[in-house]
Structure formats: C-alpha cells, structure tokens
Amino acid sequence: YFYFGHFDSDTLQLSTAVKNMYRHLMNMAGITADTRVLNVGWGIGELELYLHENYGCDIWRVYHDPLRIETAQRRCREKGYEQNIHFQTADSLIGHFPDNHFDVVLAFESSVFFNDKSSFMKDCWRILSNSGRMVFADTMLMKELSLADIFYSYQK
Template identity: 30%
Template sequence: MARYYDITLDLYEDLWGEHVHHGFWDPGEVPGVNGADRHAATDRLVRELVAFAGVPSGSRVLDVGCGIGGPALHLAGPMGCAVEGITLSARQAARANEKARDAGVADRARFHRLDALATGYPDEAFDVVWALESLMHIPDRAAFFAEALRLLAPGGILAVATWSVRTGELDEAERDLVEQILRHQVMPGFSSLDEHEQLARAAGFADVASVDWSGAVANSWDPAFAQIRRYEQGRSVMRDLARERGVDVLGFFHAGPLMKKGFDTGVITYGALRAVKPAPGPGRGGAPRADRTP
C-alpha cells in the first residue's frame, strides 16, 4: 500500500492539487458552472468536517493518513492547531513537510512515516484525531477506533470523513463494481456508515453521529473535475508511466469511471462521523494535564 501512495503522489497532486480528496458542493451545483471549482470545493470539504465535528481552534491534532498535508495546513494555519501528520508513505511525509515550510507553519505541522495502529504516541496526547479519507485504507477498523480512543484526551473529538458502501446486501453486479473499485484503488474493503458508527460505539466512544455527504461530494468524479482524461488521451504517457512505475499505477486511471458509476447507482456512499471520548467518571482519574505534548 505504501508503494501505491509513493508511485501516485505526483499524479494526484497534479490532478487534484493540494487537497487530495473529494470536494463539497451544494445541491444543484456543477463544478466551474454554478458551483466551486475543484480547489475551492476541496477546501470547503475540510471546513465542513471541521464544522460537523466541532474541531476547536488551537487543538492538538493527530492527522491520520495525512497525505501531502493539505488539510493539516488549514488546521495549523487559520485554526492555529498543533498538528502531527502520519502516513505510510515516506514520500508523502517529505512532501507535506516541504509544503508546511513553504506555508510558514512548520513549527505547528510536522509529518512522519508511521503506522496509524502503532504510532508510539503516549495515551491522551491529542485533543482531536482527524481521519479524512484514510479509514477505508485501514483493514482493521476496530483497531483504528480503539487506538483513536487511546490517543484522545477525555472530551477529545474523533473527526472522520470516509468513502463507504451502501447499507444492506448488494447484488452480484454491485459486489463486482465494489471489488473493481477496491482493486484499482488498492483498498482492503468498505464499511457502511452504520458500521462505522457501531465500531465507534463498541470502542467506547460517546455522542457518536454521522452524516451522509454522498450527494455533496459526487461531483468529484466528474471527468472534468478529476482531469484524468488529459492523461488518458496521451496513451504514450500512460505507457511510459507503466514502464517507469509498474502496471499498478494504471489502476489510478481506471478508478475514476468506476467511482462515478458507484455514486450514480448509490452503491458507493460518502459520509462524516463525529465521536467524543467520554470524560472519566468519579474515581476513575482526573482531568488531562494541560501541558502534555505529543
């Protein structure tokens, strides 16, 4: 999986810019017509997750699956948060640190190559665990929620935005579509939004809530937004990429039409989840220390 991130880093940044994730539009909006372009829309998705989860300014944030650091730079910049970003890709971490230096927030945003399930950070080190389009890359999601709970201070917030699958049984054609998407996107599997809520509660989180943003983000796979066609039209470019990086990189180009079909048919969904680590009850320990740093 780390290799896939490494070989596609520049492709995603070239096509989608600083924020390598979905955009967010209001109903009826079309990118670049009567709605935001892809850069403004991806910026908005970050703000929507901040608002939905209630992320406080100045928080200590762990950004799980930070990519090249786009959302973290917003958290560390306008919001004044202290952000630790982690990714399996050394190339992503290096690029994110470079962008943090360029943005003048390297003192508040640091990026590392670490496993999300074995970070080495101490208990209760963060006020917010932020996972924007990274949870679907983690095979053991129950372990993710347990680790997030460990890392959060009492009262801390878990903020997740993730690709998901429709709740309920899928028919054969729908299962085949999902399997193709997983293969081309190099992902282990999808969970439904309901399943994410269940996992959060089972881990011990309280005030668990989710919202379905499928309609708001679906424009992200419009060919004009994703811009994949400009690569597809240059077949020699694609051949060169395959020779240089391996055939796995071609899955990047096949995924776009499949994701659009997934959203159009309602098989693929997208949502956000918010949860809170309960404060300890009487006799179970005091309040978290204010001077603790990750």
C-alpha cells in the first residue's frame, strides 16, 4: 500500500502522519456526527475506522475490488462499528446513489485510477447535497515523464 501523510515537525511515523492528514482534510470538509460521507476508493478500512472513532458520522464505502471491501468490512465489524458504516462493491463506483444523498465525497489515493474522471466528477456533483463538499488527495503529474526521467530521478 502507498499512504499519503502530513508530516509536521513532531511527526516521524507514517501512521501518525496519515492520521494528521485525515484530521486536516476532515476539518476542511467540515465533518461532524451529522455528516453523510461517501468514501470512494481502495484501502483496508483505515479511513472508515478513523471517521467512526473521531466523528461518529454515517459512512458509505464503495469500491470495485471485493477483497478490499471484505477486508475493510471485517476490520470494522471486529470493532463493532457496523451500525453506521456501509460497504458496497460496485463497478460504476457512485452512479447508483440517489441525487443529493451525501454531504461529503472523499477520494484518497484512488481517483487517479478512475477511467472516466469526467463522469466521476459529474456523479459527485449529482449525489452531493446543495452544500456538499468533495475532498480528494491524490498524486498528479504536472508533466509527462519519460522513462529516462524516472530512472534519472532515482539515481540522484
């Protein structure tokens, strides 16, 4: 797995940096106990556990890989958190959700893998409430890199 994190001057461990990033992004999103959150993407349930333990909000998680969904679901069930955390395996990701259904859509380390980003963004706007927010954290190339550029960067 590849995890992003927010390293400040006191943070040396990745697990702490990941939680720092979650805290900063959830504050930006304005998440409270009354927020309906959709998490679109991969992972093994870490974000769902964090949201439940820190906010107690309703969380939906959707992804196309049943193994990742099963692992995340098992981790949440082992802690007794299945009450307000819902998991779905779906190929279309979010097209099946009703209009104005969520307050926040999260996509961390996953949107780069979506084949049709334009349709994904349109669906995000459709399923978000009028005051809804999207929060993404992903890697983006600012320019095309050649194979030589990539190899050279590792030799420095």
